[in-house]
Amino acid sequence: MxxxxxxxxxxxxxxxxxxxxxxxxxxxxxxxxxxxxxxxxxxxxxxxxxxxxxxxxxxxxxxxxxxxxxxxxxxxxxTLDQDETTRVALIGVGNLGTAFLNYNFTKNNNTKIEIAFDANEERVGSEVGGVGVEHIDDLEEKLGDISVAILTVPSSAAQGIADRLVKAGISGILNFTPARISVPSNVRVHHIDLAIELQALVYFLKHYPLNEEEAEEEQ
Amino acid sequence: MxxxxxxxxxxxxxxxxxxxxxxxxxxxxxxxxxxxxxxxxxxxxxxxxxxxxxxxxxxxxxxxxxxxxxxxxxxxxxTLDQDETTRVALIGVGNLGTAFLNYNFTKNNNTKIEIAFDANEERVGSEVGGVGVEHIDDLEEKLGDISVAILTVPSSAAQGIADRLVKAGISGILNFTPARISVPSNVRVHHIDLAIELQALVYFLKHYPLNEEEAEEEQ
DNA sequence: CCAAGTATGTGAAATCTTTAACGACTAACG
DNA sequence: CGTTAGTCGTTAAAGATTTCACATACTTGG
The missing domain is CATH 1.10.10.10 (Winged helix-like DNA-binding domain superfamily/Winged helix DNA-binding domain)
Incomplete structure (x- = not known):
């Protein structure tokens, strides 16, 4: 339909x-x-x-x-397709990646992180937040038909991984690295840049003083 | 000036x-x-x-x-006041908080996390990413004149901590909890809600197919 | 010093988003 | 029942942001 x-x-x-x-x-x-x-x-x-x-x-x-x-x-x-769960892969089990894995997404959500990848041999094979960690070398092989990825790798690795994700058929990437990755026009990327968010807040504080009435706004 | x-x-x-x-x-x-x-x-x-x-x-x-x-x-x-460093406090040294503390903000940035707070006795007194962790009970006492806070606590604690931050004179909060906190109109809050970002991406993927030409956009 | 090429800065149009205002309808109570 | 208070859905206005398109002015190479 x-x-x-x-x-x-x-x-x-x-x-x-x-x-x-x-x-x-x-x-x-x-x-x-x-x-x-x-x-x-x-x-x-x-x-x-x-x-x-x-x-x-x-x-x-x-x-x-x-x-x-x-x-x-x-x-x-x-409307939000809460019935069917969207399967998600997480790439990069560092601090931020771990935060995601421990976050109980499926509670109010239609998304579930099904698999995680990392380059660090020590992490591979372990479970974080109930999700198994695979080696990044096996990305293509084990990604299956997952179509959404969360990218929490070092920014130097971002573009390379993104290219591989695209080749493996991903259609959406939530990019937490500072790198602005390039992808074909049929792949959607949303950037969330923590450093920029912090800097923007500081800039607004200095240049847009909230005196009288004014509500807070979005990200 | x-x-x-x-x-x-x-x-x-x-x-x-x-x-x-x-x-x-x-x-x-x-x-x-x-x-x-x-x-x-x-x-x-x-x-x-x-x-x-x-x-x-x-x-x-x-x-x-x-x-x-x-x-x-x-x-x-x-223009961005990169000369003077803005001092920041981080509340909640969980996974996400730890990610922030290990993030090298000052590299390209005018912001520096100077102090962290947590309720967990085991973390208090330790150092994460070079930042000392204090007990949340000492918030008011040790916050000093820091005017920006990153809130990475469980959402149930968010409003309570926000109230204390406001009383302690904070002027900006970067809120990573799902709670939409209420603050006086002279305090600026930016919300970053990880679950919502992921859901929004999924929604866009399903309802806004990227076929021909179309660039990716912001968070 | 000139001609060809390049890239800015901006007026104007287009697009997107928010907000105000209000007619229409419902609920609830006397 | 009738009146009052409450709340939606929407029209229209205002506001914000993006994009187009081009006159203008600089650079470069000959």
């Missing part, structure tokens, strides 16, 4: 997982209804933006009432 | 550290000049966007030539 729903704006798409997680919390707490205003306070996104975001998917709420948590949640579950 | 330079757009501000780092690389490689096109290939940002970004700071380049690496770099050094 795959309803190509006239394209949700990217800005909206990035907020969906946030909404989903919070709705999940509400549901766990036994809450039956929620208003855009309540959600707004919790996730720090303007309530009009939330209503607009939801409206891209049709009329999910009821005027004068709000949104039914159960219904909204089940709708998002479908 | 603090030249309140008629406010650079936020989107531009977020790219500055990226530009800076790459210019630094070029300089190290002994390169003397660079064009917006070359920079574009390297940092994966449209060349017109780069020229526009730079132009907010005045005419930094020369027509027909490009940009002088040395000059551009020294300009950015001033």
């Amino acid at each position: 795959d309803i190509e729903q006239t394209k949700i704006p990217q800005a909206t798409a990035k907020r969906l997982p946030l909404y989903y997680r919070f709705l999940n919390n509400l549901h766990t707490q036994g809450k039956l209804r929620v208003s855009s205003k309540e959600l707004s306070d919790a996730v720090k996104v303007d309530s009009a933006t939330i209503r607009r975001d939801f409206s891209y998917f049709g009329a999910l709420g009821k005027k004068g009432y709000g949104y039914n948590v159960e219904y909204l949640l089940s709708f998002f579950r479908k | 603090d030249i309140e330079q008629t406010k650079i757009p936020q989107a531009t501000a977020k790219r500055l550290p990226l530009y800076y780092r790459f210019l630094n690389n070029l300089h190290t490689q002994g390169k003397l000049r660079v064009s917006s096109k070359e920079l574009s290939d390297a940092v994966k940002v449209d060349s017109a966007t780069i020229r526009r970004d730079f132009s907010y700071f005045g005419a930094l380049g020369k027509k027909g030539y490009g940009y002088n690496v040395e000059y551009l770099l020294s300009f950015f050094r001033k």
Whole structure:
């Protein structure tokens, strides 16, 4: 099927997982209804933006009432493909990689790290966070049909590994190295650069003083 | 002084550290000049966007030539306050916190993690990545005049610690917990949510297929 | 010193995103 | 039932960001 729903704006798409997680919390707490205003306070996104975001998917709420948590949640579950789990590989079991492996992703998530790779012989064969660590030399052989990779290797190795991932048929890479890797146009790369995030925060603090009213914003 | 330079757009501000780092690389490689096109290939940002970004700071380049690496770099050094180092505290020496502590921030950076805090008695007193670990109970006492904090604690502890940080006079928090913390409007919080980043990537892969031409974008 | 080539800086257009405002409808209570 | 308070979905406006396209001015080589 795959309803190509006239394209949700990217800005909206990035907020969906946030909404989903919070709705999940509400549901766990036994809450039956929620208003855009309540959600707004919790996730720090303007309530009009939330209503607009939801409206891209049709009329999910009821005027004068709000949104039914159960219904909204089940709708998002479908939309975010929470039913089927996406299998993920992690490359580079250093500090950051270990953090990921120990993070319990599958709890609120449709993603599961199934396999990890590292170049360090001492780590190969061990288990970290319940995930087996394979040798990086066996990448192509053991990757199987996994289509998403988390890249937490030293930046000098990033492009080389990325090339191999691409050849092995990966379609998305979450790149935590400072290197801006080059990939064919049919592979999606999202960069998260910790040093840059920190520097950007410092820059904003110095040049965009928050005096009176102003909410905090995104990454 | 603090030249309140008629406010650079936020989107531009977020790219500055990226530009800076790459210019630094070029300089190290002994390169003397660079064009917006070359920079574009390297940092994966449209060349017109780069020229526009730079132009907010005045005419930094020369027509027909490009940009002088040395000059551009020294300009950015001033602009990004690379001269003075910003002192940072890290709260929560778990896997992710350890990754940060071992990350050599000061290399290309104006930021340095000076002190870390943790609740685990076994970690207190030790050194991780050259940074001493203090007990979280001593937070207020030992924070001094540090104004930026990296929050890598369990999400259940996030709001409580954030409140204490605020009381202790912090002005910026880089929040890696899934919790959306509430702070006074004069404190800036940037959220980086690893689970959400992964989910967003998966969502984009399924709903925004990259077929022909299309570049990858930001976190 | 000129001609050809190159690359900036920017006006204008296009695109994307957020926010305000409000009509329409619901729930709840007296 | 009728009235009040509450909340959505959406139109329209405002704001932010990206991109195009080109006049302008510099560089380079002859």
